[in-house]
Amino acid sequence: MRKVLCLSVCLAALGGSVQAQSLREIEARNAAAHALEDVRRDLLASQIEASNAQERARTDSLLRGLEQQRASSILTAPSMTVPPARAVDDPARREADRANAMSRLDQLTQEALAQSNARMRAIRPASEPKR
Known part of the structure; x- marks a missing residue:
């Protein structure tokens, strides 16, 4: 019994030594990887x-x-x-220009509305039979 206990203690110590060595190797690899990363970052x-x-x-x-x-x-x-220098516009001329612009705007609006209505009339309803 005593021999078994002594053997288990020796194995535990040996396993701890192997574990410590592998931890040191891992730490060394990590340190090398960090150093390599630092060099790459500096280069970049x-x-x-x-x-x-x-x-x-x-x-x-x-x-x-x-x-x-x-x-x-x-x-x-x-x-x-x-x-x-521009002469000061007289109010009557400004009013005439404004009226002309408004009538032109109204004319363009009516033309656009007529075109839109024509496009809408050109669309056949789905319920209408095909000819």
């Missing part, structure tokens, strides 16, 4: 930073070109002319 961040720097340089170049075009067009463009 530097790639993004380089891409952003290239994009900023391209945008700056494009803006400089546009600014130069604008500056050269201002120098070569004919001088801007100011449109003549």
Whole structure:
């Protein structure tokens, strides 16, 4: 009995040692995986930073070109002319223009309504026999 007890204690100690060794291996693998992930994240961040720097340089170049075009067009463009001042409209003319616009709007509305009614009349009801 005593031998069995001693054997079980030895096996438990040995199993604990094997378990501790496998835990250390797992921890080492996890640490290596974390280090690899950190390196990959740093590489990705530097790639993004380089891409952003290239994009900023391209945008700056494009803006400089546009600014130069604008500056050269201002120098070569004919001088801007100011449109003549409009005379103050008299109320009778404004009222006539408004009336003309309203009658034109009414005419367009009636035409659109007539077209819509014609389309509706062209649709045969489902109950009507086919010819």
